[in-house]
Amino acid sequence: MEVSMTVNGREVSADVEPRTLLVHFLREELRLTGTHVGCETGYCGACTVHVDGQAIKSCTMLAVQANGSEVKTIEGLASNGDLHPVQEGFWERHGLQCGFCTPGMIMSATALLDENSNPSEDEIRHGIEGNLCRCTGYHNIVRAVEYAGAKMRGEDPPPPDWEGAE
């Protein structure tokens, strides 16, 4: 089947098997391998991308269902070489270790902040509940999202909380 969509601002189209998942289309057809496959069942969230502005798990959607949509992946988040504040927050607050869940986590956190520019800690924790991380214990992911939220509101981010933080 023929599918067409806009991915990271670029028009793309391809002939795919009807059963092709959006995540496989992105990874194999477009070679956008920043979107990861962690479970193929919608639980881990490593494959999270934005479709028409909404965070969705791209292993739960067929490529043909995204026909005509605007898709944004982790590769399209930085603009003109400037990191998105959420990406910067993950770097500044050690919000990642192995980095495998990170693209999906960042895409979820970005969608969360788009909906709620000043979330409470509890809202952040429950807002990213659909994304699993096995490395960080989420502590620094929450700090990263707080950092990004502050930056996006034009405020000074709270300082880091590890020992001897400068």
Place this chain on the structure above:
Amino acid sequence: MATSSALGGSVRRREDPALIQGKGLYTDDYIPHGTAYVAFARSPYASATINSIDTSAAESADGVVAVFTADDVSHLGDLIAQVVVARGRPLMAGTKVKHVGEAVAMVVAESARQARDAVDLIDIDYDPHKAVIDMREAVKDEVLVHDDLESNTVVAWEAGPFGDEEAIAATKQTIADAKDRDDTVTVSIEAVNQRLIPVAIEPRSVVAEWDDGYQRFRVHTSSQVPHALMGAIKTTFGLNANQVHVTAPEVGGGFGVKLNVYNDEILTCFAAQKLDRPIKWTESRREAPGSSIQGRGWVGTATVVGTNDGEILGYELDVLSDMGAYEQNFTAAIPFLGLFVGSGQYKFPTHWKATCVFTNTMTTDAYRGAGRPEAAYYLERVIDAYAREIGVDPVEVRKKNFIDKFDEAVVSPIGFAIDTGDYSTNIDKLVEVSDYEALKAERDKAREEGRYVGIGVSAYCEVCGFAPTALSELGFSWATYGLPAGFYGTGLVRVNPDTSVTVITGTGPSGQGHQTSWAQLVSDRLGIPIEKIRVIHGDTEESPMGIGTFGSRSLAVDGAATFDAAERVARKAKNIAAHLLEASAEDIELDADGGHVVGSPDSTVPWDDIAAAAYLPHRLGESEIEGGLESHVVFDPPNATWPFGSHLAMVEVDAETGNVEILRYITVDDCGNVVNPMIVAGQVHGGITQGIGQAMFEEAVYDSDGNMLTGSLLDYPIPTAGDLPNFELSSTVTPTNINSLGAKGIGEAGTIGSAQTIVNAVVDALAPLGVKHVDMPLRPKRVWAAIQEARG
């Protein structure tokens, strides 16, 4: 952006810019031209005879390139493992299957989806047999996992200390005598330390290419031990080490599940050579319970005997440990790893008995902590129960029995030399930073209000940083992989002609930040900024040898080797600068600009000139300095390292639902000197979370036929952000004296300290009801049932 390169600075990670932009290269992202894909047919039975396998329909299916079974690979022998006591794993099952999910046939097709489709067309005729799933049944030997072996018991041993029959008998007598005294109390706990699934978020993956012209393998794999795989491939296929190039690019979490050489890796290489094209296999989450190792899986009884005022006179542990159906890398060695810390940080006589048994289940092996979380769990649970029985504060009981502070190695009651320790100072700091007395008052007030609030404390002593190579006599080496190398560290530091620095180390990260910490180590010695330093890891061709990342060993062993190599390069750079300045090398100091004569700022040689002289050796004239500016250090520490710490949790149990909420989680860890506090904090956070996962959520469950009931992430819930509190971290610093960094290890500490801390807290919360123990995981249903039982 903090760019401090000093040791002890929280330098932001060098690896992050790629990873946060989706530019990291993981194994599954690598797709060479012409790649074909593998899928496995796996056994639906826990024990069965294979009568026949018909692959004809699969072979003629769309896109299928080949189908292989055990007959095609029997000439390669079994999967090689580090230690096989009784029975290793075949590459594929031939005449019998021994667990659900065991690989029986292998399809290679043009696409991964075609390979998976074709698996369903393979017709395998099985004759199922009675299986034994529960290790308490398996140890009776009524049903044998391997009917050509006499027993399901792989190995059984006693220790107190290990290997000394007379001393073991004396220890047992001492403990028996203490129990017989009228003025002592004996407390036992029978507890399950349940089987777990490691769940790295990146599924395992391997891409193998065979170069038929030069007779070489090139293999990408998601592994913590690329050199061990290199050894297994070269031994299996009859090649030399220099004909096999294994790299582990970005590794999406390890936790022990990737500390193994797997049959799928060897089989993918087999197909690549046989078919002469690139072959890829990527694990699906659904098949992982049959393809990747699991962890823990102990049942046992822990007993403490002590006085009424808290002096412990003896400790005994008697455990069964579930091996699964076959031994892989470390399988039967895991309880032995636990034994290293069998007496924890305490001075009382200790006796251990461990029995390792086969069952018709997936292999168990190292999962974060590997034997040490289990050891700490039993010890710290039963000490807590004893403290409750005699009515003495659990912190006081622990302090009363700690080994006193020591700067030179002391031998523990279980027979191992511990490097350095200061346990009382550590737990005193926990009391201080947590305001323990205030927390207890808060708990007591909540109790008066009818709420079930509890405080749990645990201390722990860990052993990590394996090393030394003398342990190779106990099997701690890669000799069975055809590489007679003990567990040492390697570091190579090279200042390039343009003054950039290349570092090559023998371990590779799966999230631990080697790119950053290693650059800090080298920058500290040379003065060259970390931005100019690149760290290469996980590559068997770049690194002459490497043992791998596991057992919290990277920094203390390979990091220390790298630090020492950088120091040697610094000495040579000073010699060159001294020659060029006609000064004495003792008077030269290095910084980002180059070499200076101390106290004479005008006498400077820039790094450009130092490097130029090294690579244009005629400029070194009569100095006898050799050309080049690099050093490669092989470091064999005299001992492992022994970090320690204390954890405290405050929880509230909802007595109506059994739900447990963690109100506070406070730690004081001691890993010696710290290179990057930000990275250390991250390791502690993740470690604690995996311990909390075991305590509250996770359990790998088989039904009585050996079917895995918890194979998906829905049935096997790992902690989410909403399940957890913020963590409150502090530290004490007791450097080790076995390496130049004074650094111990921190990768597993959080996990080793946390599971029993949570259980101790929940039992404390329910103590007013008379609850004395609840087995993990403390899911609401189980806690609720314990409350109902206590209430009668």
